[in-house]
Amino acid sequence: MSYRDFDREQRDEELGRLWCEFNQIREEGLKLNMARGVPSPDQLSLSLGMLDILHAEADCTAEDGTDCRNYGVMDGIPECKRLMADLMGVSPEMVMIGGNSSLNMMFDAISCFMNHPAVPGNPAWSLVPDRKFLCPVPGYDRHFGVTGYFGFEMIPVPMDANGPDMDVVEELVKDPSVKGMWCVPKYSNPTGVTYSDEVVRRIAALKPAAADFRVMWDNAYCIHDLTDEPDELLNIFAECEKTGNTDLVITFCSTSKITFPGSGVAAMAASENNMKIIKEKYKYQTIGYDKLNMLRHVRFFGDLDGMKAHMKKHAEVLRPRFEIVLDKLGQLSDTGVVWYNRPRGGYFVSVNVMDGTAKRVVALCKDAGVNLTGAGATYPNGIDPYDSNIRIAPSFPSLEELSAAMDVFCLCTRIAALEKMNELI
Amino acid sequence: MSYRDFDREQRDEELGRLWCEFNQIREEGLKLNMARGVPSPDQLSLSLGMLDILHAEADCTAEDGTDCRNYGVMDGIPECKRLMADLMGVSPEMVMIGGNSSLNMMFDAISCFMNHPAVPGNPAWSLVPDRKFLCPVPGYDRHFGVTGYFGFEMIPVPMDANGPDMDVVEELVKDPSVKGMWCVPKYSNPTGVTYSDEVVRRIAALKPAAADFRVMWDNAYCIHDLTDEPDELLNIFAECEKTGNTDLVITFCSTSKITFPGSGVAAMAASENNMKIIKEKYKYQTIGYDKLNMLRHVRFFGDLDGMKAHMKKHAEVLRPRFEIVLDKLGQLSDTGVVWYNRPRGGYFVSVNVMDGTAKRVVALCKDAGVNLTGAGATYPNGIDPYDSNIRIAPSFPSLEELSAAMDVFCLCTRIAALEKMNELI
Numbered sequence: 057m058s059y060r061d062f063d064r065e066q067r068d069e070e071l072g073r074l075w076c077e078f079n080q081i082r083e084e085g086l087k088l089n090m091a092r093g094v095p096s097p098d099q100l101s102l103s104l105g106m107l108d109i110l111h112a113e114a115d116c117t118a119e120d121g122t123d124c125r126n127y128g129v130m131d132g133i134p135e136c137k138r139l140m141a142d143l144m145g146v147s148p149e150m151v152m153i154g155g156n157s158s159l160n161m162m163f164d165a166i167s168c169f170m171n172h173p174a175v176p177g178n179p180a181w182s183l184v185p186d187r188k189f190l191c192p193v194p195g196y197d198r199h200f201g202v203t204g205y206f207g208f209e210m211i212p213v214p215m216d217a218n219g220p221d222m223d224v225v226e227e228l229v230k231d232p233s234v235k236g237m238w239c240v241p242k243y244s245n246p247t248g249v250t251y252s253d254e255v256v257r258r259i260a261a262l263k264p265a266a267a268d269f270r271v272m273w274d275n276a277y278c279i280h281d282l283t284d285e286p287d288e289l290l291n292i293f294a295e296c297e298k299t300g301n302t303d304l305v306i307t308f309c310s311t312s313k314i315t316f317p318g319s320g321v322a323a324m325a326a327s328e329n330n331m332k333i334i335k336e337k338y339k340y341q342t343i344g345y346d347k348l349n350m351l352r353h354v355r356f357f358g359d360l361d362g363m364k365a366h367m368k369k370h371a372e373v374l375r376p377r378f379e380i381v382l383d384k385l386g387q388l389s390d391t392g393v394v395w396y397n398r399p400r401g402g403y404f405v406s407v408n409v410m411d412g413t414a415k416r417v418v419a420l421c422k423d424a425g426v427n428l429t430g431a432g433a434t435y436p437n438g439i440d441p442y443d444s445n446i447r448i449a450p451s452f453p454s455l456e457e458l459s460a461a462m463d464v465f466c467l468c469t470r471i472a473a474l475e476k477m478n479e480l481i
Numbered sequence: 482m483s484y485r486d487f488d489r490e491q492r493d494e495e496l497g498r499l500w501c502e503f504n505q506i507r508e509e510g511l512k513l514n515m516a517r518g519v520p521s522p523d524q525l526s527l528s529l530g531m532l533d534i535l536h537a538e539a540d541c542t543a544e545d546g547t548d549c550r551n552y553g554v555m556d557g558i559p560e561c562k563r564l565m566a567d568l569m570g571v572s573p574e575m576v577m578i579g580g581n582s583s584l585n586m587m588f589d590a591i592s593c594f595m596n597h598p599a600v601p602g603n604p605a606w607s608l609v610p611d612r613k614f615l616c617p618v619p620g621y622d623r624h625f626g627v628t629g630y631f632g633f634e635m636i637p638v639p640m641d642a643n644g645p646d647m648d649v650v651e652e653l654v655k656d657p658s659v660k661g662m663w664c665v666p667k668y669s670n671p672t673g674v675t676y677s678d679e680v681v682r683r684i685a686a687l688k689p690a691a692a693d694f695r696v697m698w699d700n701a702y703c704i705h706d707l708t709d710e711p712d713e714l715l716n717i718f719a720e721c722e723k724t725g726n727t728d729l730v731i732t733f734c735s736t737s738k739i740t741f742p743g744s745g746v747a748a749m750a751a752s753e754n755n756m757k758i759i760k761e762k763y764k765y766q767t768i769g770y771d772k773l774n775m776l777r778h779v780r781f782f783g784d785l786d787g788m789k790a791h792m793k794k795h796a797e798v799l800r801p802r803f804e805i806v807l808d809k810l811g812q813l814s815d816t817g818v819v820w821y822n823r824p825r826g827g828y829f830v831s832v833n834v835m836d837g838t839a840k841r842v843v844a845l846c847k848d849a850g851v852n853l854t855g856a857g858a859t860y861p862n863g864i865d866p867y868d869s870n871i872r873i874a875p876s877f878p879s880l881e882e883l884s885a886a887m888d889v890f891c892l893c894t895r896i897a898a899l900e901k902m903n904e905l906i
Contacts, residue, residue, distance in 0.1 A: 107537075316551070
């Protein structure tokens with residue numbers, strides 16, 4: 057019987073039982089963390105061979121003869137550009153290799169356009185006081201953090217099973233102060249949704265009022281499949297070629313969740329026009345990023361096939377963790393008030409608990425020793441208008457910890473829902 | 482006899498002899514590079530032990546238990562902050578560790594203040610249309626590149642044997658649109674000058690009209706001594722403490738010319754007020770820089786003494802190169818038209834050839850197969866009003882190459898001087 061069919065007495069009886077359980081768990085003094093999409097030590101150990109793959113002087117030379125120990129090569133060594141180009145499905149000429157963080161490259165791109173126009177002749181974004189950015193929700197808190205920092209008003213766009221609601225997007229881009237849009241097109245953070253072919257095509261066909269509107273295509277989970285039937289994402293650049301919209305999209309990726317999150321290699325790809333503006337900045341910003349680390353990655357993987365084989369090992373570590381989360385969530389089906397996705401890749405399970413209870417669930421979990429991503433974090437400025445979405449990040453804890461943490465989560469979800477019903481009815 | 486005492490006939494005779502020599506050299510088809518302050522392969526090999534110093538999982542843990550392979554720790558692991566704090570002569574709490582490039586950290590700091598006020602309540606620098614930056618000349622072209630990129634008018638300040646002319650600086654900072662000043666306080670690029678105690682104290686005592694005036698203290702050559710009698714630089718932060726000017730200075734350094742230029746560790750240090758503004762940016766910009774590379778450095782050096790011992794090996798490789806340059810320049814003393822410094826550290830010899838001939842010297846050298854830093858590069862916007870200063874970077878070529886390159890340089894300096902005299906007289 058669904059919680060929705062409970063009468064007051066049944067709810068109070070159930071609540072009494074649940075509180076008793078909660079108090080027992082709280083006494084155990086758990087300390088469990090499901091807050092961030094952080095690989096587990098088992099995953100990190102998959103890349104240990106990369107640590108000392110460069111030994112001697114002879115190992116440090118790139119294929120074009122560059123001594124990777126020394127200064128130079130602003131946009132990355134050729135073999136690394138090729139590897140990351142293959143990962144992004146673009147040609148190497150479109151690629152720039154950065155440091156250890158694609159977030160930093162996204163920040164740098166927005167920062168660039170703040171003071172140097174994305175389209176020569178247009179005002180730089182800092183000169184547009186009512187500048188806006190489209191934010192599919194639920195989405196990635198660090199994206200919203202960047203545009204928030206640079207003073208953009210962030211317009212939420214609802215996500216559905218196919219990606220962002222394109223009817224809404226097509227309407228919003230008629231406003232010339234709307235300067236861009238965040239996208240995590242594959243195994244989206246946190247919903248796990250991969251944009252449908254139609255959504256990708258409609259993005260590629262956008263005709264924004266602002267000539268300097270840019271889609272920030274953060275393909276963070278491009279080969280981060282959990283199953284042998286991975287989602288397929290259309291190549292956005294191929295679609296933009298067809299629509300003549302080649303300057304619309306800038307794409308980003310990294311090896312943060314492929315090798316070492318703290319010591320990966322980040323990359324971006326964009327049209328010649330976009331790259332011209334962005335490289336004009338990098339020319340002054342740096343002499344070049346860490347080429348030894350680029351070499352380590354190339355030597356460790358060989359090519360994209362090597363990288364994909366490596367990702368299967370990650371999937372083996374991650375899959376049982378996602379199964380635990382989904383099994384435990386399945387036990388909530390009797391409540392009738394919880395919705396969640398079943399992602400085929402990525403790092404998250406997005407759970408919608410009963411409206412108006414997400415904050416309460418997170419607080420209860422914390423009280424019982426389980427740390428979750430803050431409720432609201434998946435919305436711009438941390439404000440979830442439904443107070444419903446919670447991002448579960450199952451990658452870091454051990455299987456035992458995860459199982460215990462999910463028991464707590466389910467318990468708190470039940471308590472919060474019944475409390476809310478008592479309040480409402 | 483000095484060229485100045487030559488009559489027309491003597492000059493023509495000398496020129497004829499020199500041109501003959503020039504043409505012979507040109508036929509040799511040299512390809513030599515003295516353009517940038519780039520360590521030689523011999524220097525890079527001094528740090529090869531760092532490449533594979535981390536082997537196994539157990540090697541990857543910082544002293545506070547952080548798994549350096551994973552995400553996190555925005556401002557750097559404690560042992561690396563301590564090492565770089567010792568290098569900069571500050572306390573670890575003042576330090577933030579960055580990626581592989583201190584230039585990037587300087588760019589980031591200026592970029593930060595462009596859109597987010599250095600002093601809350603003041604307008605951000607992008608809102609100051611006539612913003613200006615003080616540029617001691619001759620100076621470092623990449624510094625000037627950054628402030629040029631961000632639209633600062635760059636005001637040259639003459640350097641003398643004690644550092645920037647502080648009478649000029651004290652006058653210029655009365656203009657509230659003057660927002661900062663570049664400094665390479667030790668073994669300055671390119672003059673090799675170390676700021677005198679008096680200059681450091683006068684900088685620390687500056688009372689600029691702009692509350693958000695910032696000194697960019699790029700201590701790039703802080704332990705880059707060539708001799709056993711190194712220059713001593715006063716600690717700017719200690720002096721700022723005395724004057725109560727603790728927010729005035731932001732300091733930068735890196736291991737680029739200590740370990741691997743492409744794969745070093747950069748750091749900055751600043752007051753609590755400055756760090757608050759800057760870390761507020763980094764919070765959105767990155768999850769943290771490459772902690773494995775920080776660990777490699779700490780494990781390789783142990784502490785500052787280890788780093789200093791390592792620098793003695795660099796000095797052994799560099800010293801003979803500087804000796805060749807100075808020996809060859811000494812042979813120009815008969816011309817009476819060339820001035821140069823005798824640095825006790827750093828990476829450059831700054832040569833002033835006869836006024837109005839630097840461009841010609843560089844062009845002639847290029848024609849003979851010797852690549853020099855562009856004439857003018859040591860001045861903002863590449864404009865040396867005297868067309869006189871040339872930066873010689875002796876570190877990269879082999880001793881034989883350097884010797885040949887300096888012969889060409891001296892020859893071209895003579896030719897250009899005599900040509901100019903014929904033109905003038």
